[in-house]
Amino acid sequence: MELSERKKKILCAAVEEYIRECSPITSGGIKDTTLLDCSTATLRSELNTLEAMGFLKQLHTSGGRVPTAQGYRYYVENLLEEGSATSGQLDEVKDIITSRTSSLNDIVSKIAKVVSKATNYPTVVMMDGYENLVLSEFKLLPLIEDKVMVLIGTITGYITETIDVKASVQDCDDASKYLTNHFKGETLGYMIENIEQFEKGMHGEIAAFQAVVNSLIHGLKRLNKQRYLDVRREGSVKLLEDNIEEGKKILNVLENENELSSMLEMSGKGDVEVTVGDENDSCSVVKAPICVNGKQLASIGVIGPQRMDYAGIASALKVVIDSLKDIKGE
Amino acid sequence: MELSERKKKILCAAVEEYIRECSPITSGGIKDTTLLDCSTATLRSELNTLEAMGFLKQLHTSGGRVPTAQGYRYYVENLLEEGSATSGQLDEVKDIITSRTSSLNDIVSKIAKVVSKATNYPTVVMMDGYENLVLSEFKLLPLIEDKVMVLIGTITGYITETIDVKASVQDCDDASKYLTNHFKGETLGYMIENIEQFEKGMHGEIAAFQAVVNSLIHGLKRLNKQRYLDVRREGSVKLLEDNIEEGKKILNVLENENELSSMLEMSGKGDVEVTVGDENDSCSVVKAPICVNGKQLASIGVIGPQRMDYAGIASALKVVIDSLKDIKGE
DNA sequence: TTTAGCACTCTCTTTCTTAGACTGCTAGCA
DNA sequence: TGCTAGCAGTCTAAGAAAGAGAGTGCTAAA
Secondary structure (H helix, E strand, O other): OOOOOHHHHHHHHHHHHHHOOOOOOOHHHHHHHHHOOHHHHHHHHHHHHHOOOEEEEEOOOOOOOOOOOOHHHHHHHOOOOOOOOOHHHHHHHHHHHHHOOOHHHHHHHHHHHHHHHHOOOOOOEEEEHHHHOEEEEEEEEEEEOOOOEEEEEOOOOEEEEEOOOOHHHHHHHHHHHHHHHHHHOOOOOHHHHHHHHHHHHHHHHHHHOOHHHHHHHHHHHHHOOOOEEEOOOOOOOOOHHHHHHHHHHHHHHOOOOOHHHHOOOOOOOOEEEEEEEOOOOOEEEEEEEEOOOOOEEEEEEEEEEOOOOHHHHHHHHHHHHHHHHOOOOE | OOOOOHHHHHHHHHHHHHHHHHHOOOHHHHHHOOOOOOHHHHHHHHHHHHHHHOEEOOOOOOEEEEOOOOHHHHHHHHHOOOOOOHHHHHHHHEEEEEEEEEHHHHHHHHHHHHHHHHHOOOOOEEEOOOOOOEEEEEEEEEEEOOOOEEEEEEEEEEEEEEEEEOOHHHHHHHHHHHHHHHHOOHHHHHHHHHHHHHHOOOHHHHHHHHHHHHHHHHHHHHOOOOOOEEEEEEOOHHHHOOHHHHHHHHHHHOOOOOHHHHHHHHOOOOOOEEOOOOOOOOEEEEEEEEEEEEEEEEEEEEEEEEOOOOOHHHHHHHHHHHHHHHOOOO
């Protein structure tokens, strides 16, 4: 649907004014903010047309208009300008990830915390499976009670897990060295896929510690399916200020892990995406994939009401994901 | 302050009815619930006396009365009866901790989740420092980039951390064996305190890996001061139903880690404690220490409004902490 | 196509009224 | 001295009525 330049300007002003002020848009208000050289009567007729087209709606006759979900979507897709990034406070994201002493989950939690503080909206980070992580070293360590500690060093942080298998120190050492040597620099997904082939080709070499590797692969496959969600709630009280019912809905969504997961699914285009909530279920999300070296490791989403600051949040997220893109392995 | 039996009965009924119904207590209501054999006029005079004593207050003349903070406190300290434990759903707590394959933080998160679901109130768990954890094994593992992974196996779960120190495989192995042999079954606090004395007594034995042990102790001391807080928010929307302002206050508290920490400080008596919020800052807490083998490892608190179900929550917490008390090391 | 003017509509606020709930008080009774 | 019945008084919550104000739609003219 193509709109005239003036209509675009009016719709843009309408959405932004409503986001800012949270009160219905009037012909007079539009005239003040756009400085368009036309009368309020003209604007009224334009607003009337935009309403007929479905971008705006009146709450009641002789009240002002508010944007519809369709209006928000048009704004997001066609009118949203990249705001100047509020990079100041987001510089710390780089520090978090380049320090690399933390566990992957800690790193992800810290990123969510920074974004939530910067935007003052609830923020969720969802770890993808392990398959896209790039291995830098692998260590297996036998523990008491027939368990083995698995330490996976990656260029983006480390992971520890225990698996149930009885193994000698020697077997663990051998398996660690073997796996590190063969798969360093590769993704865990690649490793899991290829491990069986390696086994067949050189069964003599790994026969001794094959049991360990098998349990390991089995454990990794299982863990790979678990999604780790970290939810930060800075600003959740602010959600209740304008519209209590809408705020409650969002708080409920934040308690529901399944719903959060599906909200954070990315289309795969690798950039910031915006989903505008519809009237019934008025949750909007600004989300982005967290990619390192071209592999998606996680996704991050900022959740809020339909009337949220899409421009500011999108630019904040852009800074975060851009600063993560070019981490180099050592 | 000693009250007559009848006054106790009336106050107890008043608090419980208010907690249940969330509407002011009237002489008629008390008569219906207590089945006391006296007239409403008599009850009115009793209520009047209780008000003069500070246990109740009228919101306005000719309206009913509501409990004051003093009233709640008297109820909690003198009248609260142990409800029958809702042990059904809390059985899983035992499973969580006895499985022991999880990291300590995971275990603590799971306990918080169970309690929050069972009570339908926000629940916070705060890990104490490491000093009371009982060691079952100790492993040090050299990593790339001059780091060492520390794995501390305890009878209540494992902990992993990295420290910055350059160390050989041999030194790490020696240090692991030395520390496990000398301190297995002791607390980490005991280990840290005594390690210097051991060093002096047998400097020949540990000279080689003294650098590793020193970094380790230094790292543990630092980590010991960090409090890990896990906050679960099941039921946070329910808080907003009765009294929005009060609910917002609680949500704000849940976002403030310092405030949460100080709210969870225990008196040290080793049992469930109840703190009733006062009028200005109306957050109440039902909290309990999580002790294993007589050592406090963490504390757990359920946070809610002044008008919360103290009896039900206290009994739920009691089940949880009792089921944790008698975990045995292997 | 745009504009000025005007009547119309609808909400929000204020004021007033009424019904109802509960109390405090007083006088009488055990 | 403690308890009770009855009654007047008080306060809230809810509903109705009225007026101000904001903003629109429509019409006629430029």
